[in-house]
Amino acid sequence: MTNDALAQHLSGLSVRLLHRLAKNRLVRHFRMGKTRLIQSLLNLPPEQRAEIETTLTSLLSEPPRPSKPDKQGKSKPQPDAPRHPAPTSRQHQVPTEPAINTQALLEGIGVPQPQPFKPDDWQQDAIDRLATNDVILSVPTGSGKTYVAIEAMRRAIEAERTVIYTSPLKALSNTKLTEFSQLFGADQVGILTGDRRDNPQAPILIMTTEILRNLLYDAASGEIDVRMDTLGLIILDESQFLADAERGVVWEETIIFAPAQSRLLLLSASIGNPEEVAAWISSIRSTSCHLIHHRNRSVPLRAAYLDPSGKLAPFFRTRDIAHGKGFVLHPETKRLFANYEDRTLGPRYKR
Amino acid sequence: MGLLAGLLCAPGQFLLHCPPFMPPAIHPVDLLQVLRHQRLTPAIVFLTSRRACDEAIASFEHRRNPIPPTRSAAITDVLDHMMTAYPSIAGHPLIPTVQQYGVAAHHAGHLPSWKIAVEELMRQGCLDAVFATTTLAAGVDFPARTVVMTQSSVRKDRNVMELTVNEIQQLAGRGGRRGKDYVGFVVVTPSPYIDLGPIANGLTNHPEPIDSQFVVSYPMVLNLLKAHAIDHIQPILEKSFAQFQLNERADTYETKLDDVDMQLETYGRRECADWIAQWQSFSLARKRRSHHRRNTQHDPPEISAQLAFLTPGRAIELSRNQAIILRQYRSRGQGAPMLTVVRSGGHVIEYPASAVTAVIDEVIEVTEARRFPWCTPQSLDHAIETLERFPARLRRLPIRVDQDGADNPILTETLRDEFPCPTCPSRPACQKDHPQALKLRQEEHRLTKTIHAMRTELWHRFQQHVEVLQKFGYLTPACQLTAEGDWARLIRINHSLLITELIRMGAFEGITASLLAGVLASIAHDDDRPASFPGRHPALTSTLGQVRKVAHSLSAYEEPPLLRWDVAAIADRWIAESTLPWNELIRSTTMAEGDVYRLLARTLEYLSQVHGLKATHPGLAGIARDAMDLMRRDVLQELP
Incomplete structure (x- = not known):
């Protein structure tokens, strides 16, 4: 490119672009006016001049896009400053609607084929451990705690031991009563409430934790009310109630006073410190307490x-x-x- | 008017006080449509309040898009089946909506039988959505394919609390049915009560650790002392999770304490056994002693060194000229050392001692006097003459300034007979290390105290309760149960002290069954949400007035119950009118059906505790029995 042609091209550019071209090539270019800028750019050594020429051609071929992202726009407001940021931001906004893949999100919804039930390893482990140890199950909701409870009950009944199942709410007690009655037969399941005893001689007794605590107190003071000596298993459902401000103390009392010969099975939702609870129970009971803790959901x-x-x-x-x-x-x-x-x-x- | 007021107030208040302007959430019908369309049903939708649940259900009636008749028929079948076991479901106002639209509400305002029916419908897969409240996450014991969350905070009592990680995971855990779904979903949809951060955190983070909530209660003390001697109690209390956690915390404090002890040992042995305390009392005594000599204390060392030389007759140099001292004294206010001098030219002037630039090695005879000019006229004349004759330069006295001379006199003289410190060889070391060592020593004391408190806290609380029970005569001074204590231990409920005291003072003698139930209901009810019950019952009000007095007198030992007469009236009426149908009772109060049920169920529990006293209080137990029998009818008979 000849001097004149280049001078002509440069004079056609805005001062802003000229400054950008001069950046890192000329000292104190920001002090110069347009004519002096063009003069100085023309007087540059040949290799820098070649660079300018290539930048210039690329600028001329696609005028609205700046050659590289720059912070020039932050300097003093200049008459033609908004020309460049505006189109770029507009261009960026067009593809902001990212392709959301709801397909991938929703794929695989459906009902699986009924499969023969096979207990998970941890479930089998829990049931086996209960023969000799107390067990805490701290696993996500709906991953099969109840299966462990039912199998443990079945084994206890086979060994001619009684089972006490406690839940924090009366409503849950009722649900469990129906559920267990269907599984074991109505004559095998009894329920104790404050004022009513249905089938109290049954091998499986459902009650709220408060009722069990009261029974344990009665047993401790010599008025044996329930067959504590044949009691083989105590299942405490929703054991995370241990941290309930009003009622948590009842769970503690129950665990402290639970008969030594009966096993404890604590069913709990995920809690942060199951190890601590297990260590506590191990420290106060005759056998150690085995913790089963994972966060894998079955679904x-x-x-x-x-x-x-x-x-x-x-x-x-x-x-x-x-x-x-x-x-x-x-x-x-x-x-x-x-x-x-x-x-x-x-x-x-x-x- | 209300709208105008709303517009005029500040933006924050504007949002708080004007529910109509609350940001909208997705309409329940639209929500369900989206869920159906994406095959995300059945779903449990957690909403903020019971009212929101009921309104969501009601909103389905305005948009007519019912479910296919075959499904309606299935729902009717299940409901009919449930009705045989739980007759109270029949005629429930929500049944038509459930049948037509396949949606239901499930919250604490409903009867347990209705909730059981909804759960059964859900288990059978008849419903598309259940709208439930977050408050009873543990009570919602049925899974669904999808859980819809619309909030990140809940109302607890009177505060709005953010949901904990445990709670969010409990809610989200209902999504995805084992054996019925390949995958479960949590759908978050915005409402005024939502922030995405806490929900995202709750879904992904580890749940919080749980802490023991152990409290010592009166029935606990009585029951423990019934079975065990007082000497065996402490080991039992130490078995609690509370003590286990306290011990763990105490152990971390122990390691801190060891650390502090190690640091203290680095100071090595000093002359006295407890040098920190010794130096502490010594420096205190020194401070106190020097307080009396405040006047001399603050002189800078160079001035106090000069003072001994600045006697009458001494020649000194001031900044511009020479002078002869006539007297030395201390100013009245600040106690600063002052001089009266005669300057060349015969002026008698007062100067602070600090104005002296040099002391000249020259003393003349000056006879002091009691009054101005503080010397005899002859000596003044002599002094002025001498000053005239002085050459310009005179020999100056070199004065040695002793840097720590200021407290030397106290150190060496005053406290020597009381403390060994002033002459002790380790004095400099003590003086240097003391501030740091004292801090460590205080830390050590603090830690020791904390650890001790943690180890004995439960035992202390137990002893406090023992003292109260002894005061009221349930325990002998030897901590054995008295005859009173022997039956009182059977009352194992909240407010047990109030109930046993009422029994002991004969407040329930000759009471009717309905009145007893009313009183116990008002003791059991701990909810302060409004529930009106029209019409006052004079007998009930007067009995409750007496109970309130007793409760107030016991308030130092036990938190008094609310004792609301309006809830008492509900229990009272249910028993007094033995043919009253349930719906009639519900219509007479603004309390929700489920709340009334829970109130009566709790009253039953309290009554059964009173009934447990049949060995010692046969009369009262009999009344309680009657009340229980009368109470157990209609809805209250359905569930064990």
């Missing part, structure tokens, strides 16, 4: 976000819920929720 769980508009998006970046590794929300969920907040709270009230 995998996925999380989704549903916008009030009816749009469904994955909640996390990963499809399945990952445990204990932190989380990253899906960008689409973030965007939808931000929109929701904008719309409902209005930009002024946004947190």
Whole structure:
């Protein structure tokens, strides 16, 4: 390119672009006016001049796009400054609707074929351990704690021992009564409440934990009310109630006063310190307490976000819920929720 | 008007006080439509309140898109089957909605029988959605394919609390049925009560550790002392999870304590056994002693060194000229050392001692006097003459400034007979190490105290309860149960002290069954949500007035119950009118059906405890028996 042609091209550019070309090539270029800038650019040594020429041709071929992202826009507002940021931001906004893969999120919904039931290893382990040890089961909801309880009951009955099953709520006691009656037969299951005893001679007794605590107190003071000597197994359902502000003490009392010869089976939802509870029970009971603790759900769980508009998006970046590794929300969920907040709270009230 | 007020107030209040402007959530019908469309049903939708659940159900009636008749028929079949076991389900106002739209509400405001029916419907796969509250997460014991969460915080008592990780996982855990689903879902949908952070955290994070909530109660003390001698109690208390956790914490404090002890040992042996305490009391005494000599204390060392030379007749140099001292004194206010001097030219002027630039090795004869000019006129004249004759430069006295001379007199003289420190060889070391060592020593004391408190806390609480029980005569001074204590231990419920005291003072003598139930209901009920019951019952109000007085007198030992007469009236009426149908009772109060059921069920439990006293109080136990028999009818008979 000749001097004149280059000079002509350069004078056609905005001052802003000239400054960009001069950056790192000329000293104190920001102090120069347009004419002096062009002069100085023309006077550059040949290798730098070649660079300028190539940049210039690329600029001329696609004028609106800057050759590289730059922070020039942050300097003083110049008359033609908005020309460049505006198109770029617009261009960025077009592909913001990312392809959300709800297909992947929702795939595999359905009812599995009925399969012959095969207990998991941990379930079998728990049942075997109960022959000699106390056991704490701290596993996710719905992964099969009840199966362990039922098998343990069955074994206790075969050994002609009685079983006490406690739950924190009367409503749950009733559900369990129906469930166990169907499994073992109505004559095998009894229920004790404060004022009523249905079938108290049955090998399986269902009651709330408070009632069991009272029985244990009565037994301790010599008024044996229930067949404590044949009691083989105590199952405490929802043992995380140990941390209940009002009633937690009842669980503690029950565990402390549970007869030495009967085994304890604590069924609990996931808690943070099952090891500590197991260590405690081991320290006060004659046999050690075996802890079975895992976080694998038998049915995998996925999380989704549903916008009030009816749009469904994955909640996390990963499809399945990952445990204990932190989380990253899906960008689409973030965007939808931000929109929701904008719309409902209005930009002024946004947190 | 309300709208205007809403618009005028500040933005924060604006959002709080104007429910109509609350940000909208997805409409329940639309929600279910999306879930159905994506094959995400059956679902459990957790909502913030009972009212929200009921309104969600009601909203289905306005949009007419019923489920196919075959499914309706299946629902009717299941419900009919349930009705034979639980007649109270029949005629439930929600039944038509359930049959037509395949949705139901499940919360504590419903009767247990209804909740059982809903659970059964869900288990049989008849329903598409159940709207439930978060408050009883443990009570919702049925799975679904999808769990819908609309909130990250819940109302607990009067506060809004963020859901814990445990709670969120308990809720989310209902998603995905074993053997019926390949995969379960948690669907989060926004509402005014939601923030995504806590929910995402709750879904992915480790659950919180649980802490013991052990409390010592009066029945516990009585029952323990019934079975064990007082000497054996402490080992029993030490078996608690509370003590186990306290011990663990105490152990970490023990290691800290060892650390502090190690640091203290690095100071090595000193002359006295407990040098930190010794130095502490010595420095205190020194401070106190020097307080009396405040006037001299603050002189800088160079001035106090000069003072001994600044006697009458001494020639000194001031900044510009020479002078002869006439007297030395201390100013009245600050106690600063002052001089009266005669300057060349015969001026008698006051100067602070600090104005002296040099002391000259020259003393003249000056006869002091009691009054201005503080010397005889002759000596003044002599002094002025001498000053005139002085050459410009005179020999200055070199004055040695002793840097720690300031407290030397106290150190060496005043406290010598009381403390060994001033002459002790390890004094410099003590002085240097003391501040740091004192901090460590205090830390050591603090830790020792904390550890001791942790090891004995439960035992102390037990002893406090023992003292109260002795005071009221349930325990002998030797900590054995008295005759009273022997029956009182059978009352193992909240507010046991109030109930046993009422029995002892004969408050229940000749009481009717209904009144007894009413009183016990008001003791058992601990919810302060409003529940109106029209019409006052004079006998009930006066009895409750007496109970309230007793409860108030016991308030130092036991938290008094709410003792609401309106809930008492419900129990009272249920027993007094033995033919009253359940619906009639519910219509007379604003309390929800489920709440009334729970109230009566709890009253039954209290009554059964009173009935347990049949060996010692046959009359009262008989009344309690009657009350229980009368109470157990209709709905209350359905469940064991």
